[in-house]
Amino acid sequence: MSDEVQPGFVRVRLDLSYDGTEFSGWAKQAGGRRTVQGEIEDALRTVTRSGQTYELTVAGRTDAGVHARGQVAHVDLPREVWAEHHTKLLKRLAGRLPRDVRVWALREAPGGFNARFSAIWRRYAYRVTDNPGGVDPLLRGHVLWHDWPLDVDAMNEAARRLLGEHDFAAYCKRREGATTIRTLQELSLVRGGDGIITATVRADAFCHNMVRSLIGALLFVGDGHRPPDWPGTVLAAGVRDSAVHVVRPHGLTLEEVGYPADDLLAARSKEARNKRSLPAAGCC
Numbered sequence: 189m190s191d192e193v194q195p196g197f198v199r200v201r202l203d204l205s206y207d208g209t210e211f212s213g214w215a216k217q218a219g220g221r222r223t224v225q226g227e228i229e230d231a232l233r234t235v236t237r238s239g240q241t242y243e244l245t246v247a248g249r250t251d252a253g254v255h256a257r258g259q260v261a262h263v264d265l266p267r268e269v270w271a272e273h274h275t276k277l278l279k280r281l282a283g284r285l286p287r288d289v290r291v292w293a294l295r296e297a298p299g300g301f302n303a304r305f306s307a308i309w310r311r312y313a314y315r316v317t318d319n320p321g322g323v324d325p326l327l328r329g330h331v332l333w334h335d336w337p338l339d340v341d342a343m344n345e346a347a348r349r350l351l352g353e354h355d356f357a358a359y360c361k362r363r364e365g366a367t368t369i370r371t372l373q374e375l376s377l378v379r380g381g382d383g384i385i386t387a388t389v390r391a392d393a394f395c396h397n398m399v400r401s402l403i404g405a406l407l408f409v410g411d412g413h414r415p416p417d418w419p420g421t422v423l424a425a426g427v428r429d430s431a432v433h434v435v436r437p438h439g440l441t442l443e444e445v446g447y448p449a450d451d452l453l454a455a456r457s458k459e460a461r462n463k464r465s466l467p468a469a470g471c472c
Contacts, residue, residue, distance in 0.1 A: 191302050191457050198270040201297040202244070202261045204228070206289035209329050209438065213252045214259075224250075227289055228281075232263065235280040236273050247303045247445040248310050248394070253437030255330065258311075258444040262303040270296070300454025301447075305461060309373060309446040311390040314403045314439050318411075319383050331384055332439035336411035340379050343387075343410040347375040349420035350402065358422045358429060359402055360395035368395045375402065393460070397434050404433035 193199045212221035216229075229241050247260040273280070274294065281291050300306065316332040317323055323333045350372055357368040374390040387406070389399050405419040408431065422429045448456050 191300055191305070191454060193264055196267055197264045198267050199262055199264050199297040199301060200270065200274075201293075201295055201301060201303065202228075202263065202291050203293040204259050204261065204289065204291045205257045206255065206259070207329065208250060208253050208255045210288060211252065213254070214246055214249045224256075224289055227286060228261075228291065231281055231284040235277065235284050236265075236269050238269060245303050247307050248442055250440075250442055251397075251437055254440045254442070255438075256442040259442055260303045260307070260445045260447075262297055262301065298450040298453060300450075300457060302453070302457045303445075305457040306447055306453045307393075307445050307460075308448055308456060309390050309392055310394060310442065311374075311388065311444045311446070312394075312399050313441050313443050314387040314389065314399065314435070315384055315441075316387070316403070316407070316435075316439055317384050324382075327384075329438055330441065332436055334407055334411065338385060338407070338410035339412070340377050340385060340410065342412075342416050343377050343406045346406055346409040346416040346419045347377065349417065350375055350423060354423055355426060356395060356398055356423065357426050359398050359405070359432065361397045363396060366395065370395060370398065377406070399440060400434045400437065401432050403439075404435045407435065408433075 206224050208224075210222065211224050214224045216223050216226045225244055225246070229244060233241050242263050242265055244261045244263050250256055250259075278291065278294050285291065314332075315330060316334050316338070318334050318336065318338045323331045351374070353369065353371040355369050356372075360368045362368065371392045373392070374388055377385055377387045379385045387403055389402065402419070405414075405422060408414040409416055409418060414431070422432060447453065
């Protein structure tokens with residue numbers, strides 16, 4: 189698959205954010221469900237007065253209820269449409285889009301850029317509180333309430349055992365033909381002065397439900413129901429464990445997407461399309 193833009197078109201990068209509460213996820217769906225992709229594509233078609241829909245490609249397809257602060261997408265627009273509208277496009281989108289989704293930047297992408305395949309990492313945050321009184325009502329759409337006291341040190345001990353390249357099949361919902369091998373670059377938790385625990389999760393990519401399953405396992409460690417070595421044992425087993433709960437989506441936010449230098453974008457995009465496998469035993 190090539191990332192060459194068709195003649196007469198311009199690839200445009202969009203930086204955006206949204207509150208996922210009222211969305212059925214990022215991707216367009218049958219049945220008229222409200223999605224982030226659908227809202228932006230409709231708005232783009234309207235403000236450019238186009239007779240067709242220009243499809244967005246996104247860095248990370250978030251599930252229903254998941255938020256994004258630093259999402260990235262791209263769209264290929266006819267060169268004449270971009271030339272006519274680009275100076276006013278951002279403001280016009282702001283006037284057309286609903287208030288729970290915003291596009292913050294629009295710019296012509298460098299050669300080889302693909303919002304999905306050129307990315308080298310995605311960083312999520314999951315926020316949870318164990319305050320006996322519950323969640324601040326002003327934060328209830330973004331913070332999970334866990335009704336057991338949590339030991340952050342124990343959770344971090346368990347998290348360290350999960351770092352690196354592994355087959356995360358035990359923490360993913362399998363999809364036909366898709367690999368579950370990922371490199372988990374960071375998994376750490378910090379309790380803030382307000383008592384909210386923020387888990388930072390960064391990887392080259394994520395498989396379906398991976399972040400929420402990892403957090404579910406760490407919560408069981410934090411509240412004392414499982415020892416710190418349990419999440420690593422589950423990982424090594426390579427199969428879904430019924431004790432690993434997929435936590436609710438509203439505590440999860442896509443915070444940032446990382447890309448390499450412009451001259452490495454095309455190579456990264458090609459590499460990311462290769463199906464991964466782990467080294468054989470005894471290798472490297």
